[in-house]
Amino acid sequence: MKAIFILCGLLCLNFKGYSQEIELKKVQYPNGFTEQLNVVYTKVGDWEGKLDLYLPDMSKAPSPVVINVHGGGWNKGTKESQTGFSRFFKNGYAVANIEYRLTGVATAPAAIEDTRCALIYIINNAKKLNIDPNKIVIMGGSAGGHLALMAGLLENNPVFDTNCKSATPVKVAAIIDKYGITDVWDWAYGPIKTSKSATSWLGAKAKDDAFTKSVSPLYQVKKTSPPTFIVHGDADPTVPYQQSIALKEQFDKMGVKSELVIVKDGLHGKFPKEDNSMVDTKIMAFLKSLGL
Structure with missing residues (x-):
């Protein structure tokens, strides 16, 4: 019995420590901002897609907005894990922080469909939210970077808009891609990295080359594609930085404005503080160069 009590104590201690480690922080925003949490932007069966909105003073001119998409290999992650929006708030941006269906709920292309729905929700409700529909930025890291890219690069292509429709053009002013997956087939089967997250997300279509290219x-890069900022660490052990280089080459080939920042010795989303500050500064400079 004594041994059982000791074991329980160790488990409880470890669990307590783990809980503290993953404790989620509340998004801090400036005075004058308001929040709308867990707004339902789409429904698919019993699943509800929700987003959190942080809006500047509604009495002022319509604001630019950044739509943020969390990462996690399409199989984990939450919108509540995302809190670093201070630079956007300081520059007058609204923020829409979204969730989407993970692999355990639905495989590809569900996460793309949901991200497109969130984008369309913002466009359709721009007037009510006092958002400038011509100043929409979509951003994400890792799998979130992939989803941000897909949502923006598809433009008016409705191929994954089955659950949501828009009467107005679907477009974004800019994309911010942080170490995102740009070639799902390569991430699943490539010479540098093979990812079970990729094959799990592709599900029954894991060997369908045409489908994999479509996601x-x-x-998806075209001459009309939105300007895109890309950042990647050259020591990334999860998503090879060569994927971002290949994407940059496509933008250059099509004559699309883009910027690629390679962080020396940068890991997967783990950059030194000074590099994070440098990247944030470059992101804001890129957006300002676009009039955003």
Whole structure:
């Protein structure tokens, strides 16, 4: 009995420590901002897609907005894990922080469909939210970077808009891609990295090359594609930085404005503080160069 009590104590201690480690922080925003949490932007069966909105003073001119998409290999992650929006708030941006269906709920292309729905929700409700529909930025890291790219690069292509429709053009002013997956087939089967997250997300279509290309940003770049900022660490052990280089080459080939920042010795979303500050500064400079 004594041994059981000791074991329980160790488990409880470890669990307590784990809980503290993953404790989620509340998004801090400036005075004058308001929040709308868990707004339902789409429904698919019993699943509700929700987003959190942080809006500047509604009495002022319509604001630009950044739509943020969390990462996690399409199989984990939450919108509540995302809190670093201070630079956007300081520059007058509204923020829409979204969730989407993970692999355990639905495989590809569900996460793309949901991200497109969130984008369309913002466009359709721009007037009510006092958002400038011509100043929409979509941003994400890792799988979130992939989804941000797909949502923006598809433009008016409704191929994954089955659950949501828009009477107005679907467009974004800019994309911010942080170490995102640009070629899903390469991430699943490539010479540098093979990812079970990729094959799990592709599900029954894991060997369908044509489908995999249709859900890969690398193959969606066109002359009309939105300006895109890309950042990647050259020591990334999860998503090879060569994927971002290939994407940059496609933008250059099509004559689309883009910027690629390679962080020396940068890991997967783990950059030194000074590099994070440098990247944030470059992102804001890129957006300002676009009049955003």
